Amino acid sequence: MSEARFAHAINRALDDALAADPSVLLLGEDIANAGGTFAVTRGLLDKHGPDRVIDMPIAENAIAGMAVGLALGGFRPVVEIMFMDFMTLTMDALVNQAAKLHFMFGGQSAVPMVVRTQHGGGLNAGPQHSQCLEAWFAHIPGLKVVVPATLDDAYALLRSAIDDPNPVLFVENKALYPMKGALSDAPPAAPIGKARIARAGSDVTIVSYGAMVHQAMAAAEQLAGEGVSAEVIDLRTVQPWDEAAVLASLAKTHRLVIAHEAVEAFGVGAEIAARMAQIGFDELDGPIMRVGAPFMPVPFGRGLEVDYMPSAARIVEAVRATDV
Amino acid sequence: MAEARGAAARGAAHGRNARAPELIELYRRMVTIREAEKSCGALFAAGEIPGFIHLSDGQEGVSVGVMASLRADDTIASTHRGHGHALAKGLGLDGFFRELMGKADGACKGRGGSMHVADLSVGMLGANGIVGGGVAIALGSGLAQKLRGGDGLAICFFGDGALAEGIVHESLNIAQLKQIPILFVCENNGWSEFSPTSTQVTFTLEKLAAAYGIPYVGADGSDVETVAELAADVVDRVRRDRGPAVLEFATTRIRGHYEGDAQRYRQDKAPPVDPLLVARARLDERGVPAAEVEAIEADIRAEVRRAVEAARLSPDPTLESAAEEVYAPVEATA
Numbered sequence: 001m002s003e004a005r006f007a008h009a010i011n012r013a014l015d016d017a018l019a020a021d022p023s024v025l026l027l028g029e030d031i032a033n034a035g036g037t038f039a040v041t042r043g044l045l046d047k048h049g050p051d052r053v054i055d056m057p058i059a060e061n062a063i064a065g066m067a068v069g070l071a072l073g074g075f076r077p078v079v080e081i082m083f084m085d086f087m088t089l090t091m092d093a094l095v096n097q098a099a100k101l102h103f104m105f106g107g108q109s110a111v112p113m114v115v116r117t118q119h120g121g122g123l124n125a126g127p128q129h130s131q132c133l134e135a136w137f138a139h140i141p142g143l144k145v146v147v148p149a150t151l152d153d154a155y156a157l158l159r160s161a162i163d164d165p166n167p168v169l170f171v172e173n174k175a176l177y178p179m180k181g182a183l184s185d186a187p188p189a190a191p192i193g194k195a196r197i198a199r200a201g202s203d204v205t206i207v208s209y210g211a212m213v214h215q216a217m218a219a220a221e222q223l224a225g226e227g228v229s230a231e232v233i234d235l236r237t238v239q240p241w242d243e244a245a246v247l248a249s250l251a252k253t254h255r256l257v258i259a260h261e262a263v264e265a266f267g268v269g270a271e272i273a274a275r276m277a278q279i280g281f282d283e284l285d286g287p288i289m290r291v292g293a294p295f296m297p298v299p300f301g302r303g304l305e306v307d308y309m310p311s312a313a314r315i316v317e318a319v320r321a322t323d324v
Numbered sequence: 325m326a327e328a329r330g331a332a333a334r335g336a337a338h339g340r341n342a343r344a345p346e347l348i349e350l351y352r353r354m355v356t357i358r359e360a361e362k363s364c365g366a367l368f369a370a371g372e373i374p375g376f377i378h379l380s381d382g383q384e385g386v387s388v389g390v391m392a393s394l395r396a397d398d399t400i401a402s403t404h405r406g407h408g409h410a411l412a413k414g415l416g417l418d419g420f421f422r423e424l425m426g427k428a429d430g431a432c433k434g435r436g437g438s439m440h441v442a443d444l445s446v447g448m449l450g451a452n453g454i455v456g457g458g459v460a461i462a463l464g465s466g467l468a469q470k471l472r473g474g475d476g477l478a479i480c481f482f483g484d485g486a487l488a489e490g491i492v493h494e495s496l497n498i499a500q501l502k503q504i505p506i507l508f509v510c511e512n513n514g515w516s517e518f519s520p521t522s523t524q525v526t527f528t529l530e531k532l533a534a535a536y537g538i539p540y541v542g543a544d545g546s547d548v549e550t551v552a553e554l555a556a557d558v559v560d561r562v563r564r565d566r567g568p569a570v571l572e573f574a575t576t577r578i579r580g581h582y583e584g585d586a587q588r589y590r591q592d593k594a595p596p597v598d599p600l601l602v603a604r605a606r607l608d609e610r611g612v613p614a615a616e617v618e619a620i621e622a623d624i625r626a627e628v629r630r631a632v633e634a635a636r637l638s639p640d641p642t643l644e645s646a647a648e649e650v651y652a653p654v655e656a657t658a
Contacts, residue, residue: 025471051471054502056498057494057497057498057501059494059497059498061460061490061491061494062460062463062491062494062495062498064460065457065459065460065461065463065464065491065495066460066461066463066464066467066498067464068460068461068464069399069401069449069460069461069462069463069464069465069466069467069468069478070464070465070467070468071464072399072444072449072461072464072465072468073399073464073465073467073468073469073472074468074472075468075471077464092454092457092491093460093461096453096454096457097452097454097457097461100440101442101450102649102650102651102652103435103646103649103650104432104435104436104440104442104450105432105435105436105440105442105444105450106430106431106432106433106434106435106436106649107433107649107652108432108442108443108444108445109444110652111652112652141650142650142651144651163654164654165652165653165654166651166652192654
């Protein structure tokens, strides 16, 4: 166990995956010589060489398409797309190609590739460098979507994503990169699709993922002071999401809040709310509440962005609205 | 005529390549594609092939000529007009017809169909419903060939319509930058779906290749011998030098963009140059007995008929079995 930054947990996962499996290789813009925009791949070129850590030109569509070809050719490419906003440029390769091939070719081949990217606000990066677009990808049959919240999970989930025979979108929240925390020497395995109870509670369930888990934890802390016991579920994987874990928690608390940084409309929270209204209706003692960003592009200005981003205070408000 | 025959009709000077298969064998393979396509047209008209199909009549010379130099471990990525590529690369008629008819024992279990047919066991990485969609996949496959060592290569087939797609430009740049063993093969039939390609792009592929510093050869795609000889040379070079090359063949799209397309937009009235007729005439010139050629044609017709009959008797897939393969099971490659 050591103290490290979130970015370092990802760096270590990539380093260990490269060392463990010769078919793993990294592709991305500025990931080799420059060590990545957020220094996440720093040092990996020196350790693993230019055939494993490959700088690519600024051509997201081709990079993602090449990863599909590499995956079909027996490699396990891990692509870095610098900002999630730039995933728009990879959509054919991801949505029409990578996601479909296993199904469309009748199971002839898997497409074991990972696309690492980062989402989220907090850096005043404005409308084209801050979006949380994970719901798009969760909507595509054939893709998996993983969003870690802690250092151990960042490590373990990335190793799981690289081992997975399917295309996995691995979303890191840019505001988490500098976060310090405990990183286990051997982080416990985190299988894709399994949620984690981040804090046990009995009065209300708060479901979240990624950086918003930390806001949910802060909200739970505040609520505890008011005598309300909140259970925080860290989803870890958005697609496939752990329906059973959410339902089990709802059966215990009978109240549900879903919080994410992405805009609320048509988001991950909408899917979870709809499913729980359907299969957990009898467990509900109050309305299901969603906390998300307002339906607007991420604004640039400092105060604007602070007001825009969902907060612990808004989660607390939502909990109160569940009739707790 | 220029409208429908693309920009690469100039024949490039070349010598007879000893490794190219004999014309009679090339002809046999072209007839297989043509007869299969004829059956596809009939089955589609009869409602036995669902969806929509894009026949490759007129382009057999390129499929057969290029594929004659490839090995099973070489990979190709194809286009929505991919029947000829798939058959020439080694997909069997049974898997082919069963797939196009949507049967459970089709090459892709009836989930891909005409525009997505693939056979990874022979290095055929799939037709592609997206114009240009296979180009970067082939590029990645070529990089895989390079990183694995050995002398395998990747080929992407694309039509002239894809020249306007950004992915072609991105991929040419990366292929040269990273020295990837890939052969870009453009089948230039002069048509971007319903529009003459001359109204869509401001450049020629020859100039584009030159801009990226990639060796280019253009030739007449209706002459299967020319294609086979050129391809043998260029494939050898890509194998040896581990870098990209571009081949462009002027071809003819005899049928419409899709089957059922009345082609009212076409102004070219000259009869299309048919690679099968070109090859057939040459066989006559060389004294190959007509009876021998006709026997080959009859055999292939019988083979295609048999495959179609077998496909008709094949079972339909179930939604349950399809649902099981949205994701590859984690334990499969863990």
